[in-house]
Amino acid sequence: MPTTATPLSAYPPLNVQVHTPRLSLLGATDELLERLVPTVRKGVATEPPWPFDDPISLYEDSPEREWRWLRGVWSGRGRVSASSWRLYFVVVIDGEPVGMQDLIGVDFATFGTVTSFSWLSPDVRGSGFGKEMRQAVLHLAFEGLRAREAGSDAFVDNRASNRVSEALGYVPNGVSWDTRRGEPAQVKCWRLTREQWAEQRRDDIELAAVADCLPVLGIDPSPR
Structure with a gap:
């Protein structure tokens, strides 16, 4: 299983890590x-399926594309509260960053629901990494945040x-x-409950530095 040593940050969300046998998610x-x-510079979208209109969508020519993407991540990292947060992770394969995987919570303490957002370099698509990231x-x-859905x-x-989504039981x-x-454009929505996830739960995924991050997200760290 991969391990990655990184200097600890004073800001706990940047220290969170998730490791699988094939890749790591590291705080961005x-x-x-x-x-x-x-x-990002070479990843402009040139053909369907087109991505969402989002600050990190890869439409504009360089350097505006990189600037919008960085500003979007920096802005999101700075707007964190119990009512709304977004954790940004860089996907690392064999020591090389190849994409991002985000986790988003809105009123998480009340509803226990999250959504995810991701993108992956075209160079490594088609090898199952999208499923592994998810x-x-x-x-x-x-497991780490005790989400319900x-x-x-x-x-x-x-x-x-x-x-x-379909393969993972959503x-x-x-x-x-x-x-x-x-x-x-029309969007297809998917839902995965904790019980459905548990049916396919893996025992080869490791979490690091999650406990210290819980208070930042307004999550009660006491066991449920």
């Missing part, structure tokens, strides 16, 4: 973000993301709408 420090810049972040959500949304033509949860390139 500035050092790791800088190492991801070349991937399994890693779900382990953090359910996880949701995932993907445009209806994003077959890869929708296949991952069930369809209706449809909604969002924009991409400024145009409306």
Whole structure:
């Protein structure tokens, strides 16, 4: 199982790590973000399925693309409260950053629900890493943060993301709408309960530094 030694930050969310046999999710420090810049620089979306309209969507030419992406992560890291938080992780494979996996909670202390967001370098797509990333972040959500439910949304033509959700036991949860390139498009919604996750729970995923992060997110650290 991979292990990655990184200097401890004074800010607990940056110290959280998730390790699987194939990859690691590491708190998105500035050092790791800088190492991801070349991937963002070459990763502009040029064909369907188009990504969500989001500060990190890869549409604009360089350097505006990198600037928007960095500003989006920095802004999100700075807006953390018990009512709304987003944990940013850099996906590391064989020591190299190749993408990001985020975990988002809104009124988590009340509802216990999370959603996830991710992107992966085209160079490593098609090898099962998208599924592995999702399994890693779900382990953090359910085992580390004691979530009750996880949701995932993907445009209806994003077959890869929708296949991952289906393979991991999510069930369809209706449809909604969002924009991409400024145009409306239909989104397929998925839902995974704690009980459904437990049916496929893995015993080879390790968490690090989660306990210190709980108070930052407004989560009661006492056992349930």
